[in-house]
Amino acid sequence: MTRTPPTTVTRVRLWRWRRNPLRRHSDVVEAWIVLTTWVFAVLGGVLAGLAAAQSADAAFSARRAQVHAVAAVVTDDAARTQATGTGYDDGRVWVTVRWTDADGSVHTDRAKVPPGEPTGSRVTVWANRADRVVSAPVTGSAASLQSALTGVLVAPSAGAAVWCVGWMVRGRLIRRRLAEWDAEWRQIGPRWGNFSGGRG
Known part of the structure; x- marks a missing residue:
């Protein structure tokens, strides 16, 4: 009994780009x-x-242009404030801070500071054009x-x-x-x- 040799199928690459009678x-x-x-x-x-x-x-860049850093004074005793300890907490606590602009106007707002900051200590916070404390802008690297x-x-x-x-x-x-x-x-x-x- 004669055994039929196996058929070898050769894959032709890029056949659609080549001229052949079967190409449509x-x-x-x-x-x-x-x-x-x-x-x-x-x-x-x-x-x-x-x-x-x-x-x-x-x-x-636009965010950085809309805010500015100010030197504020802590008016609450942060040492008496406990952090919430939730998964979204960064470990800082809310306190009241006060700062004075170059024109002499005084502003007061709430800001987050590290626990243990005593009353009267100076911290740097970021304020917008309405003189409200906002989160620090993303800068640098x-x-x-x-x-x-x-x-x-x-x-x-x-x-x-x-x-x-x-x-x-x-x-x-x-x-x-x-x-x-x-x-x-x-x-x-x-x-x-x-x-x-x-x-x-």
Whole structure:
């Protein structure tokens, strides 16, 4: 008994870009869709990441421009105030502080200071243009790091969005091609037996 040798299937790379009698126009269109999708996904992700990082940096700069540091005096005894000890607590306590502007106006507000600060001690707090105590702005390396992390998080999301759109377009093309194949088979299929019989 003669044993049939196994059939070896060789994968042809980039076959959609090569001229061959089996290549259809839709195959070329699909190849361009795949290439364009990857290019725009990479470029779109990089550009979106850079834009997000610049936007975050601009937001930090605008925040720094709206606040200023002031030397305030603690009017409460922070040593008598206990920290809440919750998971969101940074260990500092709320006390009343007072400071005087350059024009001589006196302001009072609540601020967080380290526990143990006695009454009359001087602390640095941040105030906005309405002379209300606000959280310290993000500056220096911390601002640069947060801007970079924002860009790193946005870049793959934007690239994935472009990739999904491209693959949706490709999916529609594939469904259209299958429909064309089905229509062609309905025309050729009934005549297939005649072709086989003619050879006999």
